[in-house]
Amino acid sequence: xxxxxxxxxxxxxxxxxxxxxxxxxxxxxxxxxxxxxxxxxxxxxxxxxxxxxxxxxxxxxxxxxxxxxxxxxxxxxxxxxxxxxxxxxxxxxxxxxxxxxxxxxxxxxxxxxxxxxxxxxxxxxxxxxxxxxxxxxxxxxxxxxxxxxxxxxxxxxxxxxxxxxxxxxxxxxxxxxxxxxxxxxxxxx
Ligand code: 5GP
Numbered sequence: 001x002x003x004x005x006x007x008x009x010x011x012x013x014x015x016x017x018x019x020x021x022x023x024x025x026x027x028x029x030x031x032x033x034x035x036x037x038x039x040x041x042x043x044x045x046x047x048x049x050x051x052x053x054x055x056x057x058x059x060x061x062x063x064x065x066x067x068x069x070x071x072x073x074x075x076x077x078x079x080x081x082x083x084x085x086x087x088x089x090x091x092x093x094x095x096x097x098x099x100x101x102x103x104x105x106x107x108x109x110x111x112x113x114x115x116x117x118x119x120x121x122x123x124x125x126x127x128x129x130x131x132x133x134x135x136x137x138x139x140x141x142x143x144x145x146x147x148x149x150x151x152x153x154x155x156x157x158x159x160x161x162x163x164x165x166x167x168x169x170x171x172x173x174x175x176x177x178x179x180x181x182x183x184x185x186x187x188x189x
Contacts, residue, residue: 007169007172009179009182010159010165010169010178010179010182011159011160011172011176011177011178011179012176012177012178012179012180013176013177014174014175014176014177015153015156015158015174015175015176015177016151016161016174016175017174018173018174021053021056021133021150021161021174021175022056024133024150024151025053025056025057025059025060025150026060027150028057028060028131028148028150029057029058029059029060029061029062030060031148032057032061032063032101032131032148033060033061033062033063036061036063036065036099036101037063039063039099040063040064040065040066040098040099041063041065041066041098041099041100041101042065042066042067042068042093042095042098042099042100042101042125043058043061043065043066043067043068043100043101043103044068044069044070044091044100044101044102044103044116044120045067045068045069045070045103046069046070046071046072046102046103046104046105046112046116047069047070047071047088047089048071048162048164048170049104049105049106049162049163049164049170050103050104050105050132050133050162051162052161052162052170052171053103053105053133053161053162054103057103057131057133058103065101066093068091068092068093069089069091070087070089070090070091070102070116070119070120071087071088071089072085072086072087072088072112072115072116073085073086073088074086074111074112074115085111085112085115087119091120091123094123095120095123095124095125096123096124096125097124097125097126098125098126099125099126099127099129100120100125100127100128100129101129101130101131102116102117102120102128102129102130102131103130103131103132104116104130104131104132104133105132105133105134105162105163106132106133106134106135106136106153106158106163107130107132107134107135107136107137107140107144107146107149108136108139108140109139109140109141109142110140110141110142110143110144110146111141111142113130113132113144113146114142114143114144116128116130117130117144129145129147129148130145130146130147130148131147131148131149132146132148132149132150133149133150133151133161133162134149134150134151134152134153134158134175135149135150135151135152135153136152136153136154136155137152138154138155139155156177156178157177157178157183158175158176158177158178159172159175159176159177159178160172160173160174160175160176161173161174161175163175165178165182166186
């Protein structure tokens, strides 16, 4: 980040360093390599937040797979899910009878994941599982299974490594937590 971006003024602390993230990807990649051996899965990246995690994770997966993307939105520019999920851009791959692995950045209320799983099952997939980097388990409002995740987190608003704040700062190499006063400032607007 350039100096003029004032990143120190918005980030309270680092939650996961580059080394932490690398360790998570190695561990999850190893597990997925075992579980998907010979299954030729379709890996579906949830846009936009998951792309950083997706590229690091899949490079730790020693499994032949195809790649596709699904863009669904529920947050807008705010801090809380709107609760209404809609498709912005759909899959291109025919997932009928295929094993699908959704790669998601974070599962919060679970509404987005539930919507994506149902959408992909409705297209005739054989199985649909999800690997998310972070799991805000205590915030779940819907019953949806998250098969793989890197770490649980509390109710902090994270930015960096794919997570945005007003659609910026996704390219920070670490995961940071926003200062509470920044959230308050924008929440009151
Ligand atoms: P859910 O439908 O599970 O409530 O929301 C999932 C989506 O909310 C994630 O894919 C992500 O885009 C967004 N989200 C949830 N928590 C955070 C957060 O702490 N920071 C950011 N930037 N986005 C979040």
